[in-house]
Amino acid sequence: MAKLPILTYPHAVLAAKAQPVGEITPELSALITDMIQTMYESDGVGLAAPQVGHSIRLITIDETGPKERKSPMVVINPEFVECTGKKESEESCLSLPTFTCKVKRAENVTVKGRNEKGEDIEIKAEGLLAIILQHEMDHLEGKTLVDHASRLKRTMYETKIKKWKD
Numbered sequence: 001m002a003k004l005p006i007l008t009y010p011h012a013v014l015a016a017k018a019q020p021v022g023e024i025t026p027e028l029s030a031l032i033t034d035m036i037q038t039m040y041e042s043d044g045v046g047l048a049a050p051q052v053g054h055s056i057r058l059i060t061i062d063e064t065g066p067k068e069r070k071s072p073m074v075v076i077n078p079e080f081v082e083c084t085g086k087k088e089s090e091e092s093c094l095s096l097p098t099f100t101c102k103v104k105r106a107e108n109v110t111v112k113g114r115n116e117k118g119e120d121i122e123i124k125a126e127g128l129l130a131i132i133l134q135h136e137m138d139h140l141e142g143k144t145l146v147d148h149a150s151r152l153k154r155t156m157y158e159t160k161i162k163k164w165k166d
Contacts, residue, residue, distance in 0.1 A: 004038045004052040006094050009144055009161070013050050014095055018057045018140040021076045024118045028058075032116050035060045036072050044094050046132040048139030051095050059136040063129045073123070078113040078137055081122065089131050093145050099157050101149040105134050 007013055021028065031054060039047040043066040049058040057077045064070040085107025092100045109130045112122045125133055138144070146154050 001037045002034050003041045004034050006038065006042060006047075006051050007053055009096050009099075009146055010158075011095075013053055013055055014139070014144055015142045016050070016055050017142045018048075018050050018055045021056050021058055021114075024076070024114075024116070029116065032058070032060065032074050036062075036074075039072075040066050040069055042066075042094050045128075046136040047094065048136045050139050050142075057140050059133075059140070061129070061132050061136060063132060074116040075111065075113040075121070075123070075133075076115070076118075078111050078133070078140070080137070081110040081112050082108075083110075083134075084108045087131075091131070091135060091145055093135070095139075096145055096157070098160070099145060099149075101145050101153055103135075103145065103148045105131050109133055111137070 035047050035052060038052060039060050039062065045063055045065045046059060046061045049056045059075050059078060060072060062069060062072045083106035086104060087107040088102050088104050090100055091103050107130065108126045110122060110124050111133050115121045146157060
């Protein structure tokens with residue numbers, strides 16, 4: 001197990017649409033293990049493969065994290081089956097240090113995909129789990145919280161990033 005480096009905005013991989021995962025290889029299994037470790041060590045509740053430099057449709061989630069670590073989940077090739085209701089949430093992201101913004105999300109979601117063993121799964125989620133699923137699945141579409149932010153907030157964050165790099 002190894003903690004992976006987390007890419008930060010505006011890295012190109014974060015803006016690319018991730019590719020579907022085919023078969024579950026030993027390399028993929030190792031990546032899943034490392035992603036879960038990275039998610040926990042970074043105090044996260046979710047992590048998408050593009051955030052660690054792999055442009056594939058894979059997410060790890062644990063709504064009990066980062067402290068309790070009771071129910072890690074892996075979803076390969078996740079797809080929305082149903083989204084209902086509306087809810088606004090204040091979100092942050094491991095790929096956007098110090099950035100938070102309010103995002104309108106579905107209140108309830110149903111997501112299908114495969115687990116780390118390749119078995120078909122379906123997750124019916126509400127509350128925090130629904131928000132985490134939507135947030136991580138945004139990463140698979142090349143979207144970050146910056147894409148949800150107002151133009152002003154986005155410009156302010158991009159200015160801050162430039163200052164960090166100088």
